[in-house]
Amino acid sequence: MSDRGRATMKDVAALAGVGLATVSRVINGVAVDPHLTGRVLDAARQLGYRRDTAATSLRRADRRTSTIGLVLQDVANPFSSALHRAVEDACVRRGLLVLAGSSDEEPERERELLGVLLTRRVDGIVVVPTGAPDGELAAAHRDGTPVVCVDRASPVPGVDTVTADNRGGVAGAVRALHALGHRRIGFVADHTTLWTARERHQGFVEATAELGCRARPEWVGRDVHTAEAARQAVTGMFTTSPAPTALVTAQNWLTVGARRALVGLGLHHAVAHIGFDDFPLADMLDPPVSVIAQDPAEMGRRAALILLARLDGDDGPARAVTLPTRYIARGSGEIPPPGR
Structure with missing residues (x-):
């Protein structure tokens, strides 16, 4: 075990009796002999090894962090909660972690949340915009971070939107x-x-x-x-x-x-x-x-699917989806x- 008390891939390799490259491939989901995979995973569990996603993202060529930012009006509101869950469900199936916060309809708080999420290098953002001019949102879109505005029209031209009628x-x-x-x-x-x-x-x-x-x-x-x-x-x-x-x-x-x-x-x-x-x-x-x-769940699901498509390389025109009410x-x- 390392001096800091946190297990490393070297520790896992030593306990499993395999090379460091084998541990790296198993941890990153690359196909390896099932017997070796079992030994590596058993060793990782015994040592309490946790993958360092921040370090991994720095080594990846695409600099992805496997995280999505979600800015809601108020996570306590039933509408926001249902939307949040739908986005999370769609992203979890893709191995993406959702980082969420509430703007409380305050433009300054919205800008602060977006700034924090962008500093953490989230791969994409779903936001319920306050509607105020937002330099952070515009900068994210301009710099190539996929952005989807949900429930409300976007204050930034060219951004995907999912709204209700x-x-x-x-x-x-x-x-x-x-x-x-x-x-x-x-x-x-x-x-x-x-x-x-x-x-x-x-x-x-x-x-x-x-x-x-x-x-x-x-x-x-x-x-x-x-x-x-x-x-x-x-x-x-x-x-x-x-x-x-x-x-x-x-x-x-x-x-x-x-x-x-x-x-x-x-x-x-x-x-x-x-x-x-x-x-x-x-x-x-x-x-x-x-x-x-x-249907906030459908709204969140559609927003997440559009975002995932953008992450997969869809560079088509901005989409504007309007869902019916009943x-x-x-x-x-x-x-x-x-x-x-």
């Missing part, structure tokens, strides 16, 4: 409420700096205009980011006169806050409510929450307006 999803929810007889429809959305929030708001604006519904300013809340902020916004919205008879919330935490407000006002059985993004236990509430569901009718979105 945000406009169409919200527009479909408005049409469903209109078909029930609702004409006074409220709307609550996240930061206007976010591409998804702007797209969902645009879907609301276009659908209400198409259907002849007049959305009063006091029925629309924007730049609402937390569940508590949504609770306050919706509480204020439903103390106006006239108040909306239906509500669309454009993010899962906002849906949770809005439901708290409606329960607090005793209106959760009287006001139709549709949320964008599903969330755990939405089907267990009373009434269960109807949602416009994205409406899940559970009860809250099917409440008719008063008098119906």
Whole structure:
């Protein structure tokens, strides 16, 4: 064993009774006589040998590190968690480690995370961008590091993207409420700096205009980011006169806050409510929450596959994948307006 107490390939070779070159081939996955392979692996286990991936990457001609960077909005959000798992599953099958962090929608934190990941020489990056101009992201793309933006459009031209049909999803929810007889429809959305929030708001604006519904300013809340902020916004919205008879919330935490407000006002059985993004236990509430569901797992899987294809040498034009949403009718979105 080396003086530092950490087993080396030389230690493994000595215990296995083979040459250093044989150990190197086994450790790096090169085909070797099965008997020798078994001796090397047994020796490695006995000594607690761990492959030094950093040193290996320096010796490789392509300088690959077998790591992928993943920058999410918030790993605690169910949407981000599902996306994270899908990316990880796809990458693990290729022997790649995923290093993940949360931007918390802060452009400076996003830049710091990207800087750290690039310093660690990750082979590629999947990012949910905040939307702010990002020199780190632009530099990574310019320098040849494969980048895929997921959930939101890229602030850097020429970068692969995987997004959902945000406009169409919200527009479909408005049409469903209109078909029930609702004409006074409220709307609550996240930061206007976010591409998804702007797209969902645009879907609301276009659908209400198409259907002849007049959305009063006091029925629309924007730049609402937390569940508590949504609770306050919706509480204020439903103390106006006239108040909306239906509500669309454009993010899962906002849906949770809005439901708290409606329960607090005793209106959760009287006001139709549709949320964008599903969330755990939405089907267990009373009434269960109807949602416009994205598929974060499929979004993450598609982003990972595009990234892996780039790592395999695909140098074709940038891809822009838009995944459909689906409406899940559970009860809250099917409440008719008063008098119906």
